[in-house]
Structures are given as structure tokens and as C-alpha cells.
Amino acid sequence: MEFKHGKYIKARPVVPRLRRFYEGGFQPSMTRREAALILGIKENSPPDKVREAHRKVMVANHPDAGGSHYLASKINEAKDVLLGKTKGSGSAF
Secondary structure, eight states, X not given: OOOOHHHHHHHSOXXXXXXXXXXXXXXXXXXXXXXXXXXXXXXXXXXXXXXXXXXXXXXXXXXXXTOOHHHHHHHHHHHHHHHTOOOSSSOOO
């Protein structure tokens, strides 16, 4: 029995692959998904979990402790998006 490589490929059903990782970069206006990824929580997390996650991430990235001002603004924006306190579109940078 001879195996034809081309026939095998054509016979396989096409299944779209899902991305299991976030490719990086920031969206022009932050989405709830992006905000949750930044804080490391689920999109539907309760407000107390959002505040707790924000606190933990800010401790590691605060500008006074050598962190980036840009990242700190994105972390704050993520908290605001998840808590429904958006003020305009995008960060100050």
C-alpha cells in the first residue's frame, strides 16, 4: 500500500487554530479583555479582586520604585476600564 502525502493533507478537515497567548502591544482604546490581561484576572472579576490585582501589579511597576510611567498609566487605565470608570480614550501617553 502506497502512502500519498498529498492525499492525506487534502483529506484532513480544516480546523482554525486558536491563539493561546497574547501577542503583545496595546490597543488604541483599551478593551475589557486587554485590561484583564494586564491585571492578570478574569474580565468578569468582582471589584474587590480588580482593586487587589491592581495593587499587586502597581507595587511591581510603580514609577517611584523604578517602574515605567507609561506602564503605570496603562495599569491604572486597566483598573478604570474593569471598574467602569473610563475617562476618555487611551492613556496620557
